[in-house]
Amino acid sequence: MSQRIPGRSRAMTRWRNWAGSAECVPHRLVHATDEGDIVDAVRYAAQRGLTLRAAGTGHSFNPIATTTGVLLDLTGYTGVVALDPAAPSVTVRGGTLLRELNWALDKAGLALSNMGTLEEQTIAGAISTGNHGSGLHHRPFSGQVLALTLVTADGTVRECGPEKDPELFRAAVTSLGALGVISTVTLRCVPKFNLRVTEGSQPLESILEDIEAYAGSAEHATFSLKGWSDNASTLKLEPSDEPVSADAAQRRRANTLGEVRCATAGLVGRIDQRAVQRIMTAQLGGDAGPADYVDVSYNAFTFPQPVKFLSLEYALPLTRATDAVRYVHEDVKGFGLRTPYSITVRFGAGDDYLLSPAQGRTTAYVNITVPRTVGYTELLRVFEAALREHEGRPHWGKAHTATEETVAGLYPGWKAFQDIRAELDPDGMFTSDYLRRVLGGTRHAR
Numbered sequence: 005m006s007q008r009i010p011g012r013s014r015a016m017t018r019w020r021n022w023a024g025s026a027e028c029v030p031h032r033l034v035h036a037t038d039e040g041d042i043v044d045a046v047r048y049a050a051q052r053g054l055t056l057r058a059a060g061t062g063h064s065f066n067p068i069a070t071t072t073g074v075l076l077d078l079t080g081y082t083g084v085v086a087l088d089p090a091a092p093s094v095t096v097r098g099g100t101l102l103r104e105l106n107w108a109l110d111k112a113g114l115a116l117s118n119m120g121t122l123e124e125q126t127i128a129g130a131i132s133t134g135n136h137g138s139g140l141h142h143r144p145f146s147g148q149v150l151a152l153t154l155v156t157a158d159g160t161v162r163e164c165g166p167e168k169d170p171e172l173f174r175a176a177v178t179s180l181g182a183l184g185v186i187s188t189v190t191l192r193c194v195p196k197f198n199l200r201v202t203e204g205s206q207p208l209e210s211i212l213e214d215i216e217a218y219a220g221s222a223e224h225a226t227f228s229l230k231g232w233s234d235n236a237s238t239l240k241l242e243p244s245d246e247p248v249s250a251d252a253a254q255r256r257r258a259n260t261l262g263e264v265r266c267a268t269a270g271l272v273g274r275i276d277q278r279a280v281q282r283i284m285t286a287q288l289g290g291d292a293g294p295a296d297y298v299d300v301s302y303n304a305f306t307f308p309q310p311v312k313f314l315s316l317e318y319a320l321p322l323t324r325a326t327d328a329v330r331y332v333h334e335d336v337k338g339f340g341l342r343t344p345y346s347i348t349v350r351f352g353a354g355d356d357y358l359l360s361p362a363q364g365r366t367t368a369y370v371n372i373t374v375p376r377t378v379g380y381t382e383l384l385r386v387f388e389a390a391l392r393e394h395e396g397r398p399h400w401g402k403a404h405t406a407t408e409e410t411v412a413g414l415y416p417g418w419k420a421f422q423d424i425r426a427e428l429d430p431d432g433m434f435t436s437d438y439l440r441r442v443l444g445g446t447r448h449a450r
Contacts, residue, residue, distance in 0.1 A: 010034045010044040012080075019075055021062035022124075023312050023376065025403065028070035036081045036099070039153075039161065039187050046185065047159045049074040049433060056433055058185045060099060060126030064133060064401035065315055067438045068180060076185060078126060084108050085188055092193040093150055098128030098186045105191075106302040114193040115301050118142040118224065123306045128186040133401030134178050134319075134361045136369060137305055138350035139224040144362050146177045147355050151190040154183060157433040161187065174417070175424045178360045180400050182439055183428050199224075199304035200244040201255070203294040208236045208333065212326045215368070219322065219351040224305075228346035229329075231336035232281050237346070241304055249297035256299070259307040267311035269344035270375030280342040313345065316384045316403045317371035318396030319361035322351065325368035328394040332370065335386050343380060345373035358417030361397040369399070400442075408444040 013034040020027040031054055034045045049056040055073035062069065069075070078099030086095040092114050096105055103123035109115055118137040125135065131152075136144035151165035154176050162184070164173040176183050202222075208229055211218045219225055222240035229236045249255075269283040320328055329349060336347060350369040354362050361367070372387045374380035384403055397414050398404035412418045425446060429435070432446040 010036075010041055010048055012037065012041070013045075019059065019062075019070070019077075021064060021067075021069065023063075023065050023314060025065050025314060025376070026067035026070050028067070028072065028075065030071050030075035031073050033075045033077060035077045035079075038081065039155070041081070042076065042078075042155045042185050042187055043159045043161070045074055045076050046155055046157065046433070050157060050159070054433075055435060056185075057436055058098075058128070058181050060129040061101070061124050063122060063125050063129065065403040066401070067436070068133065068401060070438065071436050078128060078185075086190075087112055087114075089114070092195075093190055094193055095151075095188055095190040096127055097188055099126050101126060102130060102306075109193060110196055110300070110302070113196050115196040116148060116191065117194045118148075119145055119302065119305045121306050122309060123302070124309075127189050127191075129401070131177055131189065132179060132181055132186065134359075134399060135401065136350070136352050136362070137224065138226045138352065138369075140219045140351045140366070141353055142224070143353045143355040144178075144360060146357060146360060147353070148192045149177050149189060150192050152176060153187040154185070155187055156184040157429045157431065165190075171420070172424060174356060175358045175421050178357045178400070179421075180359065180439060180443070182425055182434050182443060184434060197301050198244045198246065198248060198298050199241045199301050200246070200296070200298050201304050202238075202240045202242070202296050204238040204240075205235050205294070206238060208234050208329075211236055211238075212329060215326050215329075216322060219368070226348065226350050228348040229333060230281075230284065230346055231333070231339065231342055244298050246298045248299055252297050252299040252303065255295050255297050256303060256307055258295075260310060263307075263309055263311045266344040266373075267313070267375070270313075270377065273342065273344065273375070274377060277340075277342055280344050284344050312376060313373050314376055314380070314384065314403050315371060315373045316388055317369055317399035318388070318391035318404075319367045319369050319399065320391065320394050320396050322366045322368045324394040325349065325370070328368075328370060328391060328396070331394075332372070332387055332390045335390055336372070336383070339383050339386060341379050341383060343372070343374045343383060345375075347372050358421040359400070359415060361399060364416060370396070371399075371402075398442075407441050411442065412444075 057071040059069040081099035131146040224241035226239040273280040
């Protein structure tokens, strides 16, 4: 019997990611609102020999979600399925935004222990690409996953966790969508908490002299630097019993205005590169100086990012970070174009997921962000080449040019992942041009 066309779907509709750096015209764009829609879309693709990719808000900077087959939009598949205050844990649908989950947990007196800076990602997208925050004792965001359900190529819904099908779980948590469509995710929670946010500045070399000490100097430590300065901006977040500061909302707005300033400098820099540094270092009226305030944890971790940009990041062994940061800082200083954005360095504990960029090692995440103009693409290439020389693994959701040949040897679990992939998706339903580049093909790829 012919599989019906999935409900709420359209043919040949153009889709673009958030940054405008990737787009596709899929054979059919399907908007899922329940798990049945996901199963129907998978069976529809299987019957017609089409590939299928899942997409959320499109905040990956590369074409990880693009396809000419079936594109499954999960942004309507949202909400909390179950909340267990005793565990505590929460089960959510894969298309749920991190922002929505934060609000729901806050109402229940709970929170997530760590997260990255962007609330507009879906939960499934965040764990699939290796998203992370900062904190030497905190694993990537996927480290909070207790279980998940996965719709595989034959339309079967598979459950997995550390005790139920643990090998599949180790592969599926950070799997780039290569094993199936993540339907629901169960996350570990903690009691809600506040964080003190403290900004500062110090010479870059004083951090690099003992980068491990700096990484452990706060529960969540980060530093960033500009290509024209030898000083680093520091950011430290510490749990606090103090109430939210009166100026917390103002500080959040200041972070967003900082993004707008970067965008403005990038536009002006197309005409006059010398203006980039002037705009970024100018003292503006109402500038309150370095921050020192208390906010709710999820507001301290994240901030709105209204301006589109491009970002590249590699995860390095912490032991290689000092040399790598020195190297890339000199590269950026000597490059012909000045990016108004910072090189940002975050830290994290290792994990044991097969394709996690933090797999098996304490990690320094080195990120560079640039405006969306052609000239800056070359800066990303220079930056990337330097980080590869220091055992860097690419962030699966950010801009990079890595291939199977350059990354396979960096993952001890590479073969185990490929064996599971071949078993679950032998015909390559969940593959794409991007996945063929970074993972290689499957046994009978479409």
